[in-house]
Amino acid sequence: MDSIVSLKSMGKVFHTKNGDVKALDDINLDINRGEIFGIIGLSGAGKSTLVRCINYLEVPTEGDVYFEGKPLKNMGEYGIRSVRRNMGMIFQQFNLLSQRNILNNVCFPLEISGVPRAAAVKRAKELLKLVGLSDREKAYPAQLSGGQKQRVAIARAIATNPKLLLCDEATSALDPKTTKQILDLIKDINKNMGITVIVITHEMKVIESICDRVAIIENSRIAEMGRVEDIFANPQSEIGKKLILGDVLPNKEIVSGVKLRIEFDGRSSFEPVLSNMILSCGIPVNILYAQTKDIGGSAVGHMIVQISGEEEAVKAKRYLDSIGVVYHEVELTEGKELID
Ligand SMILES: Nc1ncnc2c1ncn2[C@@H]1O[C@H](COP(=O)(O)OP(=O)(O)O)[C@@H](O)[C@H]1O
Ligand SMILES: [Mg+2]
Structure with a gap:
């Protein structure tokens, strides 16, 4: 199988004034090109740290991340930046630029990568159309609903044609109906644009509705991993049973x-x-x-x-x-x- 991202014996320890915090321990994962891969766990399990290590916003303290077969370690600033251009990211809190209108939020990453203004505007308009917000391009983030803000964030994240989209609790601040619409949009982007997606969540229903495979993370380690339907049918780990049986109908x-x-x-x-x-x-x-x-x-x-x-x-x-x-x-x- 062609893997786009591999994590090999990856660990992350934070050194704090109150001592060391081991956020990730011996993480081994291969993300297949084209799939939607879910990472689920309770709060504090290490999910955000894991996703931030994938794009080197956090540098692992052990092991490494491989993007398209190449280790990020020793890649240097320039190499890391070019890898990051291939990874879009969205968050629970949207992180839009409040001083810029919607169109200019989507233009932002294009400006950074040196795309001329006219081409950037053209591309941003196409993306706003894709996410269903063509009529709001002059609006500011504060004027939008949560679902609309996340659509803008998605448009911005895919503006530079990344190969990978990282989603950290992207639907956790949204109501169930809006969650479904955003998940449908992410699924469309995966299918139609061939972008590989990594979804981080604490909600089983998110995994169930869009992921092909899932890793369950607990106390900084992977407790189990596999195809979503297999894990749902027969969770092996205690945490897997808890997450799944906590959400499905009991026997x-x-x-x-x-x-x-x-x-x-x-x-x-x-x-x-x-x-x-x-x-x-x-x-x-x-x-x-x-x-x-x-x-x-x-x-x-x-x-x-x-x-x-x-x-x-x-x-x-x-x-x-x-x-x-x-x-x-x-x-x-x-x-x-x-x-x-
Ligand atoms: N920058 C940091 N400095 C110190 N500890 C951190 C830092 N970021 C995360 N942690 C700790 O690492 C652990 C995992 O956190 P996180 O990855 O945010 O978990 P999750 O996203 O699953 O809730 C927690 O114990 C958290 O307090
Ligand atoms: Mg988190």
Whole structure:
């Protein structure tokens, strides 16, 4: 298989005043030309560091990155810059230039690489058409919705015809409908322009909807890797099971005990709620299903948890009552009831 990027025994240690932080450890990956490759993991797993190492915004402290077979180490400033021109990048926070209108945001990377103004404007207009924003070229970033900003960021990222598009949590700030539109656009760009895509996310549904293969990263290491359908059908690692079974419908046999559907309305953040609930009932609480979104530290959405004892469930309910979180007891005889 023709790989466009290879990571060989790559590691990254940050030296901080509070000691060393190992963000990546012994990462080995081959990204095939033309594929959409997903990297998933919980917050702090090392995902952003990994993607920043791919374009050498962070320099690995061990091993190396190979782009089209060539190691980036010892390539020198000039070589790294030419590799970076082949890698577009988009982010959760869009990172548009607020002082420039949309057209000039897309022109920016073209200006940097020395394209004459008239040609840059022509190219930028084509790209804005491609992402469906031809009518907004004079608008400024602040006047656009999140989805529109991400479209501009995509147009800007592919302006110089990169071979690779790196997406770091590109849909994490967007609602589900806009997420789907942006993922569809990324998929189109992959198929129609032949751009290889690396998608970093903490959301399984992003992996499921566009990726061909996925690597699951936990505590700085790759826990497992493979074709998305294989990993979904049969996750091997604990983290894989957690990420996948946390998002799909549970099997009948594991759904015993008391099931509570907890609603998060944005007034609380779900980690403390969950850990206090576990503390108050004194036994593990199993998350069967979660459809929550973290917006600036507060949770929105709902979660279904399973508590194995009646007595413990009473305590958990008492705790939820005390903090004013809405919940309902649910019966799960069939997985279908989880979807509403
Ligand atoms: N510049 C940095 N200096 C020190 N530590 C860092 C730096 N960047 C990331 N880290 C640490 O590396 C680990 C991985 O972070 P990151 O790659 O941002 O994870 P993720 O994107 O999966 O949430 C975390 O422990 C984080 O605190
Ligand atoms: Mg990150």
